[in-house]
Amino acid sequence: MSNETHNTSSIVSKVWSFCNTLRDDGVSYGDYLEQLTYLLFLKMADEFCKPPHNRKLPIPVEYNWESLTSKRGAELELHYVILLRSLSKSQGILGQIFTKSQNKIQDPAKLFKLIDMIDKEQWSMMGADVKGKIYEGLLEKNAEDTKSGAGQYFTPRALIKTMVACIQPQPMKIIDDPACGTGGFFLAAYDYISNRENFILDKDQKEFLKHKTFYGNEIVASARRMALMNLFLHNIGDIEDDNFISSTDSLISDTGFRADYVLTNPPFGKKSSQTFTNDQGEQKKEDLTYNRQDFWATTSNKQLNFVQHIRTILKTDGKAAVVLPDNVLFEGGAGEIIRKKLLETTDLHTILRLPTGIFYAQGVKANVLFFDNKTANKVPWTKEVWIYDYRTNIRHTLKKNPLKFDDLKDFIECYNPSNRHKRKETYHPETNPDGCWRKFTYEEIISRDKTSLDISWIKDKSLADLDNLPDPDVLANDIIENLEAGIESFREIYSSVK
Helix, strand or coil: CCCHHHHHHHHHHHHHHHHHHHHCCCCCCHHHHHHHHHHHHHHHHHHHCEEEEECCCCHHHCCCCCHHHHHHHHHHHHHHHHHHHHHCCCCHHHHHCCCCCCCCCCCCHHHHHHHHHEEEEEEHCHHHHHHHHHHHHHHHHHHHHHCHHHHCCCCHHHHHHHHHHHHHHCCCCCCCCCCCCCHHHHHHHHHHCCCCCCCCCCHHHHHHHHHHCCCEEECCCCHHHHHHHHHHCCCCCCCCCCEEEEECCCCCCCCCEEEEEEECCCCEEEEEEEECCCCCCCCCEEECCCCCCCCCCCCEEEHHHHHHHHHHHHHEEEEEEEECCCCHHHHHHHHHHHHHHHHEEEEEEEEEEECCHHHHHHHCCCCEEEEECCCCCCCCCEEEEEEEEEECCCCCCCCCCCHHHHHHHHHHHHHHCCCCCCCCCEEECCCCCCCCCCEEEEHHHHHCCCCCCCCCCCCCHHHCCCCHHHHHHHHHHHHHHHHHHHHHHHHHHHHHHH
């Protein structure tokens, strides 16, 4: 084992073991991650102010890293609280990372121990992959903590990597994620573009990749903070850069911003709503609709609004890959209008049907829609939709059988990113009725009830072969997934009639 590898694993184990120590005091992964974010940021800023970097950064001397390392006990705790409050008022990325920050480590001795652990390492000298590995590991662990609900901001990395491998983003192009969570799509796109097997970047391209490629929105302060830190640790952006992840709701208006690529997994949950207090002092919820001139239909369905918004923010030759739940494929009313318009105005060429059991949010049935934006045209741009069924007879669980990148390699080959106009179906009605890669013409799709894109053709073996049922734990997991999906639907109906 090389010295560097040994050093990396020792840092990872230190960060993890301290996390477990704090959990005994009731500090969750999410809380630990936030404190680690604040302290790591200050430590790296301190390193950048010293040789060989010698940079002048906008952190007041009274709130710099050394102001923390020189204090102990109650004095340290009080100073840390004041520091967080003061830095939250700063401009740019500094202010965004410290927005709404609070000290969650009530024991001053443990706070000092965490500061001391961070102080012993030279973080700015560490490879971006090392720092990223530590932070991504914590993000995933945080997503597993189902009680916190953090899983909704975390898309399986194997799925993200697959979507990027199909889209193949090019250098000097703008990539947007209007619901960016902890920044997973940005990192995968960055890895793809910076990989020397894909591109040898010149100085201008490297500069563009670091400072001008990635833009997004995230309305949840804690998720946005983690995204900014995640990117910063991976060497994307800089302390003094303008904030490239906005805290505004991306659905509110068309700002005029346009992107070459949109890669995103909008939040699950159908309805957009806002809470208000009525005249009787009671908390009420009402559906939130977005009246935008650029939208084809007005609806409170969040995912349908995201589809319309994504189409707006794409350049005329822009490409999108979007994770969307099943209801977007079959819902009537506004759903049907939006599907018809999407088929007409873009080339909706590919749908990947995903299995259950891959997301931290339970009972989610989702798909990835791939579409290319186009200029105005008298005839529909979509000529055929290719569907890859990676759901029927597929079993995944988060713990025992998580989704891996290799599981989707066959889909990437079928997608044929180098020339998607040269594709071959694996489905054949007689010789291979269970082929999972099948195309449907535009005419076939618009003749379907409500222009439904919710299409499956493979026989579910678990229903047909009672002698070869899956293991009891897999069956039990399927039942739980279906019950939870049903409960979630009832919850939405109940909240809309309350």
